[in-house]
Amino acid sequence: MHELLTLDRVTAGYGAGAVVLEDVSIGFSSTTSCALLGRNGVGKTTLLATVMGLTELGHGRIVFEGRDISKLDVHLRSLSGIALVPQEREIFASLSVQDNLAVAVQPKGKWTVDAAYELFPRLAERRRNYGNQLSGGEQQMLAIARALVSNPKILLLDEPFEGLAPVIIEQLADALNRVRRAGDLTIVLVEHHVELAFSLTDSSIVLDRGRVAWAGTNDELRSNPSKLASLLGFEAETASKRVSVITNQGGRAR
Numbered sequence: 001m002h003e004l005l006t007l008d009r010v011t012a013g014y015g016a017g018a019v020v021l022e023d024v025s026i027g028f029s030s031t032t033s034c035a036l037l038g039r040n041g042v043g044k045t046t047l048l049a050t051v052m053g054l055t056e057l058g059h060g061r062i063v064f065e066g067r068d069i070s071k072l073d074v075h076l077r078s079l080s081g082i083a084l085v086p087q088e089r090e091i092f093a094s095l096s097v098q099d100n101l102a103v104a105v106q107p108k109g110k111w112t113v114d115a116a117y118e119l120f121p122r123l124a125e126r127r128r129n130y131g132n133q134l135s136g137g138e139q140q141m142l143a144i145a146r147a148l149v150s151n152p153k154i155l156l157l158d159e160p161f162e163g164l165a166p167v168i169i170e171q172l173a174d175a176l177n178r179v180r181r182a183g184d185l186t187i188v189l190v191e192h193h194v195e196l197a198f199s200l201t202d203s204s205i206v207l208d209r210g211r212v213a214w215a216g217t218n219d220e221l222r223s224n225p226s227k228l229a230s231l232l233g234f235e236a237e238t239a240s241k242r243v244s245v246i247t248n249q250g251g252r253a254r
């Protein structure tokens with residue numbers, strides 16, 4: 001399958017004394033959905049930040065749609081179709097919901113502000129409220145909506161459910177699954193909860209201390225609880241239970 005984004009032997013981090021990613025080679029295909037898993041501190045956020053151009057690239061290349069973007073600055077990466085929803089959300093606190101979206105729109109695809117409101121009706125209700133008047137869940141909806149209206153080809157999501165109530169997580173996961181089923185963009189999701197990650201993706205990459213420890217389909221990983229346990233650092237029995245939560249519920253996150 002044609003690869004949309006390729007990291008080719010990438011070493012990156014935060015300067016000479018803080019190299020985090022070591023010799024990472026991975027590819028993301030068009031319109032697929034991939035979970036980026038791994039224990040705390042293994043480099044998941046750093047990998048997304050590196051794709052976006054927010055870290056120091058030591059060696060290797062980043063190729064997007066066949067073009068070497070390793071030296072392109074963040075703004076141009078965004079214009080070329082890469083969108084990051086960072087862990088901190090980074091919405092504009094002093095702008096209304098409507099204006100947060102209006103400043104991010106790149107009118108080159110189906111994601112208009114109205115389409116984003118259709119995906120997140122709660123944002124439509126809150127369109128005149130300022131960023132700092134929103135709940136955590138509404139802020140995350142806005143962060144995702146803002147990324148979508150830039151009409152990206154690849155959407156990088158860094159722990160979008162962190163700190164949110166289960167009912168909000170369910171709403172967000174439903175919305176992301178709708179985006180995923182539409183099948184016109186690639187999703188890369190950093191998520192600690194395996195069952196939730198599996199319910200939103202087809203394949204996984206597991207990082208360990210800055211290197212790729214495993215890559216393959218979720219079905220392969222799901223059917224090997226002891227492998228999953230060793231990669232993610234919990235007991236095999238727990239791994240099996242964690243995965244069966246979604247298997248028993250038809251892929252729904254809890």
Ligand SMILES: Nc1ncnc2c1ncn2[C@@H]1O[C@H](COP(=O)(O)OP(=O)(O)OP(=O)(O)O)[C@@H](O)[C@H]1O
Nearest residue numbers: 014018020038039040041042043044045046047190
């Ligand atoms: N700005 C920074 N400067 C220096 N080191 C950093 C910086 N940001 C992260 N690190 C270090 O890089 C390593 C990888 O961090 P990163 O946040 O990428 O891991 P992660 O897998 O996303 O972790 P978590 O699951 O806890 O979010 C850690 O050792 C972290 O301390």
